[in-house]
Amino acid sequence: MASRGQVLGIDFGTSNSAAGYLADGKPRLIEMSPGMTTLPTTFFFDFETRETLIGEPANQALLDGADGRFMRALKRVLGTTLMHEKRQILNERVTFVEIIARFLHQIKTRAEAETGLIFDRALSGRPVVFHGAGDAREAQAEADLRACYLAAGFRDVAFMPEPEAAAIASGALDQSSEIGLIVDIGGGTSDFSLFRSTPDGVDILANHGVRIGGTDFDRAISIDRVMPLLGKSTELRKVMGPGTSPVPNAIFNDLATWEKIPFLYTAQNRRMVAEMARLAEEPEKLSRLATVLEEEIGHDLAFAVERGKIAANTGGADPVISLDQIERALSAPLPSGMLDHVLAPYAQRLREGAAETLQRAGAAPDQVDRVIYVGGSSLMSMISKTMKTQFADARHSFTEVFTAVTDGLAIASASK
Secondary structure (H helix, E strand, C coil): CCCCCEEEEEECCCCEEEEEEEECCEEEECCCECCECCEECEEEEECCCCCEEECHHHHHHHHCCCCEEEEECHHHHCCCHHHHCCEEECCEEECHHHHHHHHHHHHHHHHHHHHCCCEEEEEEEECCCCCCCCCCHHHHHHHHHHHHHHHCCCCEEEEEEHHHHHHHHCCHHHCCCCEEEEEEECCCCEEEEEEEEECCEEEEEEEEEECCCHHHHHHHHHHHHHHHHHCCCCEEECCCCCCEEECCCHHHHHHCCHHHHHHCCCHHHHHHHHHHHHHECCHHHHHHHHHHHHHCCHHHHHHHHHHHHHHHHCCCCCCEEECCCCCCCCEEECCCCHHHHHCHHHHHHHHHHHHHHHHHHCCCHHHCCEEEEECHHHHCHHHHHHHHHHCCCCEEEECCCCCHHHHHHHHHHCCC
16 A cells, blocks of 8 residues: 655645645745745746746746736635636636646645655645635635645645644643634734643634735725726716716726736726726826726736835835836825724724634633734734734734744644
8 A cells, every 4th residue: 555645734825825844843844935935826827938937936027027917816716606717828728726726736846846755635724714704605615725735736635724723833832721812814814713722732712714814905005095096086077968977996996906907907998998088087097097907017006005005014204105107206105094094994803803703712802811913914013903902911922924824734734
């Protein structure tokens, strides 16, 4: 009988991914590129070379202005009908299951090349909820992700809630009887796990999650600060007779949404925007929108918003979203306090998510000894401000925010 291969712990993320396994009793993360243990969850289909680029090379191709199609945040498509629709990309018709499978196969291949081991099974992190508690798409989302792993060459895959993995990696095992709350803010979901550390491991008291994350923060900032410069909330003259009507919001909402940007570059949309520019009360703004579609720079715009968000969050002087790629010297200011104002609805939902987690466990806020932040988007000051207000008596700590989930999966993989 053939021997069983190793289990690879994989954190397939909305924005970044990582993988690891247990070696000599410690989690060992796979090097995805020289000196880097995380891999951007991005794709670039190069129309000239006919190559599919993954990770940092995909990001660089976009920044270099290569002719092709860029994709990011495909994790948010899991559970939707888009996963199984065939699309013409380069020389073939493929589904998102096949595209994600190629990404996971790259991770598998890199892990095996680095270690000399065979990884035929995966322990995958998964958000507590993909879409929402009780949402009919929940089971389908996990089934879709399972299909991606199997298509990538793994013969079996098990799942672990991402905040549970983070709890294992947090050092909770060394703090007997401590009650901790994992606040895992990723690119697409925000998950909470209330746990008690015991001599035998981590006892999960309650899990809960909400479908918001860093890409939603980007979207809110883009809609509020950038899209008005492209014509959002302006007026169109009526084709017949006097009066005006508002510019439709749909195209702005899609342009601000990472996973929908690649599907906006159609002849129909270009014609629609050209007609809106002709009828616009403020034609210069709609002309900017036409430029974005014509030059296919929607993702450049999204990266600019992300950079502006980070600059504003770190307290830089006079942070702005630079939009030079659309028009020279064009920018959208993000003054002090603006970020908290734009993201206030998300702060409220996170507050409610944490409260719901405690309610499910029958616990009170003052029983929480420590709040542990993981996930790249947990670095937003809005997150810690919200949680410190809610859990004023707890210790607040940032662990390895980008790799805590992978560390936990690597530790847990040894028992699978």
